[in-house]
Amino acid sequence: MRGMLLVAWQELIVNLRRPTFIIMTLLIPALGLIVLVASSLFGGELGTFFEKQFVPSQKMQGYVDQSGLIKPDLPGYEGKFVAYADESQARAALLAKEINSYFVLPPDYLQSGIVLVYGTGGGFSSFVAADTELLPQFLVDQLLAGRVDTAIQDRARTPANIVPVTLDEKGEVDTESAFNWLGDFVVPYLFSILFIMTIFTTSGFLLQGVSTEKEGRIIEILLSSISPTQLLTGKILGLGVLGLGQMLFWLGSAAALLSATVAIFTMVGVIKLSADTIVLAMIYFVLGYLLFATLMAVAGSMGTNMRESQQIAGIFTFAAAVPFFALNLVFSNPNSPILMAISYFPLTAPVMMLIRLGFGPVPAGQVVISLVLLVAGLAFSLWAGVKVFRVGLLMYGKRPGLKDLARAFKQA
Amino acid sequence: MIEVENLIKHYANVKAVDGVSFSVGEGEIFGLLGPNGAGKTTTIRTIMDIIKPDSGIVRLMGQPMTEASKAQIGYLPEERGLYKTFRLLECLTYLGALKGMPRKEASRRASALLAETGLAEYARRKVQELSKGMTQKAQFLAALVHDPALLILDEPFQGLDPINTEMLKKILLQEQGRGKTIILSTHDMNQVEEMCNRILLINHGRVVLYGQLDEIKAEYAEHAVVLECDGLPDTLEGAQQIKQQNHTYEIVLSPQGAPQSILRQVVDAGITIRRFEVASAPLEEIFIKVVEATQ
Numbered sequence: 001m002r003g004m005l006l007v008a009w010q011e012l013i014v015n016l017r018r019p020t021f022i023i024m025t026l027l028i029p030a031l032g033l034i035v036l037v038a039s040s041l042f043g044g045e046l047g048t049f050f051e052k053q054f055v056p057s058q059k060m061q062g063y064v065d066q067s068g069l070i071k072p073d074l075p076g077y078e079g080k081f082v083a084y085a086d087e088s089q090a091r092a093a094l095l096a097k098e099i100n101s102y103f104v105l106p107p108d109y110l111q112s113g114i115v116l117v118y119g120t121g122g123g124f125s126s127f128v129a130a131d132t133e134l135l136p137q138f139l140v141d142q143l144l145a146g147r148v149d150t151a152i153q154d155r156a157r158t159p160a161n162i163v164p165v166t167l168d169e170k171g172e173v174d175t176e177s178a179f180n181w182l183g184d185f186v187v188p189y190l191f192s193i194l195f196i197m198t199i200f201t202t203s204g205f206l207l208q209g210v211s212t213e214k215e216g217r218i219i220e221i222l223l224s225s226i227s228p229t230q231l232l233t234g235k236i237l238g239l240g241v242l243g244l245g246q247m248l249f250w251l252g253s254a255a256a257l258l259s260a261t262v263a264i265f266t267m268v269g270v271i272k273l274s275a276d277t278i279v280l281a282m283i284y285f286v287l288g289y290l291l292f293a294t295l296m297a298v299a300g301s302m303g304t305n306m307r308e309s310q311q312i313a314g315i316f317t318f319a320a321a322v323p324f325f326a327l328n329l330v331f332s333n334p335n336s337p338i339l340m341a342i343s344y345f346p347l348t349a350p351v352m353m354l355i356r357l358g359f360g361p362v363p364a365g366q367v368v369i370s371l372v373l374l375v376a377g378l379a380f381s382l383w384a385g386v387k388v389f390r391v392g393l394l395m396y397g398k399r400p401g402l403k404d405l406a407r408a409f410k411q412a
Numbered sequence: 413m414i415e416v417e418n419l420i421k422h423y424a425n426v427k428a429v430d431g432v433s434f435s436v437g438e439g440e441i442f443g444l445l446g447p448n449g450a451g452k453t454t455t456i457r458t459i460m461d462i463i464k465p466d467s468g469i470v471r472l473m474g475q476p477m478t479e480a481s482k483a484q485i486g487y488l489p490e491e492r493g494l495y496k497t498f499r500l501l502e503c504l505t506y507l508g509a510l511k512g513m514p515r516k517e518a519s520r521r522a523s524a525l526l527a528e529t530g531l532a533e534y535a536r537r538k539v540q541e542l543s544k545g546m547t548q549k550a551q552f553l554a555a556l557v558h559d560p561a562l563l564i565l566d567e568p569f570q571g572l573d574p575i576n577t578e579m580l581k582k583i584l585l586q587e588q589g590r591g592k593t594i595i596l597s598t599h600d601m602n603q604v605e606e607m608c609n610r611i612l613l614i615n616h617g618r619v620v621l622y623g624q625l626d627e628i629k630a631e632y633a634e635h636a637v638v639l640e641c642d643g644l645p646d647t648l649e650g651a652q653q654i655k656q657q658n659h660t661y662e663i664v665l666s667p668q669g670a671p672q673s674i675l676r677q678v679v680d681a682g683i684t685i686r687r688f689e690v691a692s693a694p695l696e697e698i699f700i701k702v703v704e705a706t707q
Binding site for chain 2: 002003006007010014213216217218221223224225226227
């Protein structure tokens with residue numbers, strides 16, 4: 001026990017001093033802070049600012065009106081649209097890069113609603129160049145100007161400013177829950193992103209540490225003092241505490257930034273996080289970390305050098321990232337059988353379940369099955385990990401083969 | 413201090429250690445010898461509980477080896493290294509603490525050992541900044557830092573210059589003087605002859621020679637004497653063969669010949685004798701002879 005705690009403490013101290021760890025830990029909140037400061041400086045125009053960055057240029061859009069509905073001098077659109085008598089003129093202006101794009105309103109526009117948008121550089125470029133937000137507004141104003149009341153015209157342009165209102169169990173308006181979706185989705189999603197980052201940093205340190213000890217021939221001295229189990233568990237514990245500390249620091253910073261965001265933008269209500277979601281997220285984080293840390297340590301013990309160990313570890317890190325490839329499925333059908341399978345498989349379960357939890361309640365039965373399999377997977381990886389660890393650690397210049405591993409299972 | 417009883421260890425179909433038994437008494441310097449691949453490292457790793465034997469018992473101070481017993485042993489493996497990014501004192505303190513010594517005490521003892529070996533000024537330097545010789549010495553100190561009752565040293569003088577070798581030998585003899593037991597595994601037969609009381613020679617995992625070093629040497633010695641003098645009498649009764657190298661003569665005696673008789677004949681001839689000794693076989697010769705015979 002003492003040996004394990006000593007190893008844990010040493011791992012904690014040594015890795016806490018690593019410049020990469022310090023930079024990584026501080027960088028995430030720093031980025032959040034930069035975004036927040038930029039937001040407050042730009043006010044509500046931040047979105048517009050970014051939007052402008054993606055608009056190809058400030059050039060005008062051309063149009064050819066074959067329907068006879070367009071009034072060229074409509075107030076509010078000066079300098080944004082330019083009329084051409086026919087398509088050949090508009091096309092020449094487009095090719096001469098005088099305009100971004102041009103659209104054609106055919107004679108039967110009122111009946112068909114079809115607007116042909118011409119641009120250069122492929123279909124997507126044409127679509128972007130057409131300024132899809134401005135064009136419908138322009139057409140609504142053209143259709144309604146002078147025909148209806150200006151208030152109706154404004155409403156037709158922006159028919160709904162949606163304000164979500166949630167009722168509590170008594171039917172009362174629950175002002176606090178206005179941003180619950182943010183907590184229910186953002187927090188697990190944030191957890192899953194941070195979880196992956198912690199795998200890549202903390203477990204990466206574990207792999208690096210074991211690999212360095214093996215390559216540096218320190219292992220035999222360590223094993224003459226403590227057992228492989230103590231060494232492995234000590235490393236996992238020490239780096240686990242480090243990873244958890246990093247997570248808590250990130251979450252604390254996120255909470256502080258979120259509070260600041262609420263204050264700066266005078267959001268209504270307080271973001272209320274679901275306790276169930278947080279508890280489950282923490283459970284998945286801890287179990288998932290333990291599983292990956294064990295596998296990383298084993299990978300570190302198996303390689304003859306750091307590069308080889310990282311190649312072995314790549315199998316596990318890929319598994320951790322698989323749920324992100326399945327994000328589309330999560331959006332379309334969070335309870336699909338494929339997602340359920342990924343939620344049950346121990347290597348993918350932690351991240352997948354964290355993401356799924358964000359999209360609404362996951363049936364309790366599925367959570368239980370996933371947790372049971374995850375715990376079983378962890379127990380197996382610890383049991384097998386110690387045996388492989390013992391064999392791998394003492395094999396210098398040679399990777400343990402299947403026969404070596406089989407013997408390790410038989411003997412230990 | 414330590415007893416090893418019928419140790420057996422297989423690797424696949426190879427018997428790396430085949431029924432090795434020996435014991436080492438308190439305060440002894442014991443030589444564990446053998447050619448490369450003989451099973452020395454496996455024997456040592458098994459004693460240290462780094463690998464599990466197929467069968468056999470290891471007892472330390474009369475008790476079967478346990479995890480806790482490791483704290484009583486200082487181990488310098490052949491494949492060795494230190495944490496390169498650690499400061500030297502920090503590294504030795506950590507390794508001492510892992511052996512069960514309180515950190516403060518480990519740090520104090522490590523500082524004392526560094527001072528004794530001329531490394532005090534490097535205590536705060538990172539291990540990677542040390543020269544190869546300094547690192548070798550530091551590795552040696554890592555085995556000593558927790559003040560163990562038994563030291564198992566695999567090639568402790570490897571890569572050291574004569575001055576540092578002498579320094580470490582002196583430390584080892586001091587430790588022996590403090591009642592510590594030392595198992596020395598090395599290919600340097602001169603060091604063994606100089607330091608060890610008893611030896612064990614293994615080949616192909618089996619014990620091929622075991623016992624008191626002087627008795628083994630006597631057993632393998634030719635029936636001969638060595639004389640360093642200015643010539644020999646024309647006839648020497650009891651001499652079967654004479655080998656000369658400059659002024660040194662090795663006289664192989666006949667079965668009836670006696671060393672005293674040879675000495676008397678040379679003295680009576682009025683020849684000045686600078687050295688006279690009963691010949692004994694060098695350990696290196698015994699090593700080669702025994703290993704070749706057991707191939």
